[in-house]
Amino acid sequence: MSGLFSTFNIATRGMSAQQKALDVTSHNIANANTDGYSRQKANLETTRPFDMPSMNNAMGSGQLGTGVQVSSITRIRDSYLDYQVRTQNGTKGSSEGREKFLTEIEGVFNELSGTGISTLVDNVFNSWQALSGSPEVASTRNVVAQQSKALTDQLNSTYNQLVKLKGNSQDVIKQDVVDVNNMLNQINELNKQVIGVKVGGNEPNDLMDKRDLLIDQLSVKFGITIDKKSLSGEDLKPTDIGDMTNAYLVKSDPNDKVSRFSYVNSIVPKAVPPASTVQKPGDAGSYDVTYYKNGDTSTDANKVTITMDLTSAQYTSLDQSRVLWADSDGNAIKTDGSLIVAGDAFNDLALFIPKTGELNGYMSVQADIDVYIDQLNSLAKGIAFSVNAVESGESDASNDTLEFFVNGEDKTKEQDITAGNITVNQDIINDVMKIKVGVNDTTGSTDGNRALAIADLRDVKLDIQSIKPTTTRAEFLSGKFNVDATLGVSTISSSSNGMTIGGYFTNTVNDLAVKTQTATRNVTNNESLLASLEESRSSISGVSLDEEMANMIQYQHAYQANAKIISTVDELLDLIINGLKK
Structure with a gap:
């Protein structure tokens, strides 16, 4: 029914609705810098009017409005942009995981400094070249021993650092597993709370924001798939589930297994x-x-x-x-x-x-580290086999009585030499005059032909790339070990498919550089694309202080106007109640 009291109620509802809208605006402004917060909006609608059309009042003046109410408070969110951001998060996470460790591998090889393996290999062959010119001088022999020891020490150090780096990547995977499980437990709890609030007829906007933020963070670890359920519940599983029959990590039904x-x-x-x-x-x-x-x-x-x-x-x-x-x-x-x-x-x-995400990056880079460890081991074996063979004149290690390079863990097992255990025979370091440098294979020979043959190994193409953990010296040199007519000592002939020692390691370093550059480029490109997607999402879901200030003024004026109506109705009621007494 109409009347002053009806007008009073309309204005009261108007003030209440504008106040709630101001509350929402205030909440938006307060969370303008909150990570994961989505802008909220108070949806206003008219309340149920008087005089609904019926057979009895068909000739009436029509419906009479009764004011306004806040029908709901919703958050502004674009689910498609969420999907794009999370997909890109996984791609970026994978690239960043690879780039992080590939950059560290480059630092381990340290080829930009003057103490890298390439420089030390050159120093070793240069020292043998110098020894061939003055084989009778003890100091030149000592330089050969010390330069060779410096090379093996660097190989040992590089190997151990690569092994440690692989362990570090596994530690990061372990921490990611802990973090992922914690995030899943939090998402599961938020899922229950969201459903509980929806059952009560309310909108759990802030709870859904917290859940979405956690899902965003989870998408950096690996690709995820979300199934929307009733009452705003969500079922979550990895994109890459393999043959798993129950791959769900979060279920909206608390009775389901996860x-x-x-x-x-x-x-x-x-x-x-x-x-x-x-x-x-x-x-x-x-x-x-x-x-x-x-x-x-x-x-x-x-x-x-x-x-x-x-x-x-x-x-x-x-x-x-x-x-x-x-x-x-x-x-x-x-x-x-x-x-x-x-x-x-x-x-x-x-x-x-997983095929994307940080976990993918950390897992895939371990394969790279294993490859570089294997190549480093092959390099160490190639150097040991070739130098030991020419220095001793023996293609079979079982006939070599004083190997120059030995297995530091067990010097009787040359076939088990790796970059981690290769070293110079301590007997030679203690007495450098035992180094065989001349045509005569005894340690007392003073011509430098054998030392020259070893120095020439830097230009010999060896089948280093074919070396396996079980390869022996005899297998490595099969068909390639013969006497050089000019020098009069046994040496190694080049293989048509082989690589020089320096070239083999340079190829390893170049391969690493290409992979690192690719990973870095991918990170840059993915960051740019992700920034664009997040900017698009922020333009929709983010809080604009200018817009909120404009809304605040709008709601303020509406509140004041409703208050003015109440004041006017009060004056009219006073006139009717008190004025009629006169």
Whole structure:
């Protein structure tokens, strides 16, 4: 019904609605710099009018409005831009993960300084060249020994730093597993709260913002897929699920099972006495695989060890990925969701290997580190085999009584030389006159032909790229070791498909430089694209202080106008009530 009291109620509703709109504006301004906050809007609509049309009042004057109310407070969000940003987050995360460690590998090789391996290789051959000119001088022999020792020390240091760097990348993966599981638990709790608020008929805008921010952060780790459910619930799973039957990490239904991730902390060869040979990491054999539930290494209660047989390829796959699918308690599971138990094989393990995100970058860079370690080992073996063969005149290590380069861990096992254990024979360092430099293979020979033949090795193309961990000197030199008619000593002939020692290492460094430049370029491009997407999203969801100030003035004026109506109605009521007494 109409009347002054009806007008009074309309104005009261108007003041209340404008006040709520001011509250929303104030909330927007307060969170203008809050990460993940989405601008909110108070949606105003008219309240139910009087005199709804019916058969009884068809001839009436029509509906009479009763004012305004806030129908809802919604957040401004574009789900498609969210999808694009999260997809780009994964791409950028992968590039950044690779670039971070590839840059560190470049620092390990240190080729821009004067102490890099390339420089030291040149110094070694230069010292042999100088020795060929004055083989009778002890000081030139000492220079050969010390320059060679400097090279092996640098090879040892580079190898150990690469191994440490690989361990660092695995530590980052372990921390990412912990962070991912924590984020998933938070998202799951927020999911429940969002649904609870929606059931009550309200809009959980701030809760959904917090959930979206966590999902944005999660998308940096790996690609994600989101299924929208009723009451604003969300089901979340990785984009790359492999053969997993239940790949969901978050479910809107609290009764549904979800998965988590666990971290493989160590893969140790299992000693099975009596052992005729020592099983090295990477060899096919039996291993103790130890993982920690949810990546939490703070207590041994989370430690689980499984014994299984691994091929060399399976060892490499497990070593480079390290992340296992697990149930909500962190127990490793198979692809069908059942638990891994004693006696299960490698193929029963469900490895999580994403194709995008930081985890992908950290996993893929381990393969690069392994390649550079292998190439460094091949370089060390190539140097040792070739110098030892010419210096001793023997193509078979079993006939060499005084090797120049030896395995520092066991000098009787030249075939096991790596960049990590290569060193100069201590007997030669103690007595440099034992270095064989002349045609006569005795240490007392004073002509420099043998030293010259070793110096000439810098230009010989060797099959270094074909060296394997099990390659022996005899296999390496097969068909290529013969007497040089000019020098009168045994030397190595070039291989048509071979590479010089310097060229081989230069090729390794150049390959690293190309990969690093590619990763850096990808990071720059991805950052630019992500910045553009985030700017587009911010233009929609972000808070504009100018716009909020304009809204504030608009709501303020509307509030004042409604207050003026109440004041006017008050005067009219006073006139009616008190004026009629006169």
